[in-house]
Amino acid sequence: MSKVAVVYWSGTGNTQQMAEHIAKTANADIFTSAEFGSDKMDDYAGIAFGCPSMGAEVLEESEFAPMFDSVKGKLKGKKIALFGSYGWGDGEWMRNWDEECRAAGAYIFNDYVICNGAPAGDVFDALTDLANNLAKC
Secondary structure (H helix, E strand, O other), rough: OOOEEEOOOOOOOOHHHHHHHHHHHHHOOOEHHHHHHHHHHHHHEEEEOOOOOEEEEOOOOOHHHHHHHHHHHOOOOEEEEEEEEEEEOOOOOHHEEEEEEEEOEEEEEEOOOEEEOOOOOOOHHHHHHHHHHHHOO
């Protein structure tokens, strides 16, 4: 079985809950964005990246975005999935992030999963599906 990872940043704990559920279900290594970088990309067959919406529906700018910018050059052909939480807006940050990953050549193996506030119910079902697909990478 190939190694898989979950990499996330969380401000309120909502995206962390999502990350922990995915990692536990997929038996994946889990990292905060501060613990992960481009040097680790080649170690994993699949990676689920998680970040909440911040400000005007953008990725968190001080920790997550710099890490993600550092791995963008290694996204071509890499199997990835995206997830995160938000408190306002309509998910624009996730649509933009998905487009950015596809433009970089990433293979998106699962629809992204987002939730408004804390994850519950159907969101956990979608996270379980994402995790099961991650485990197959």
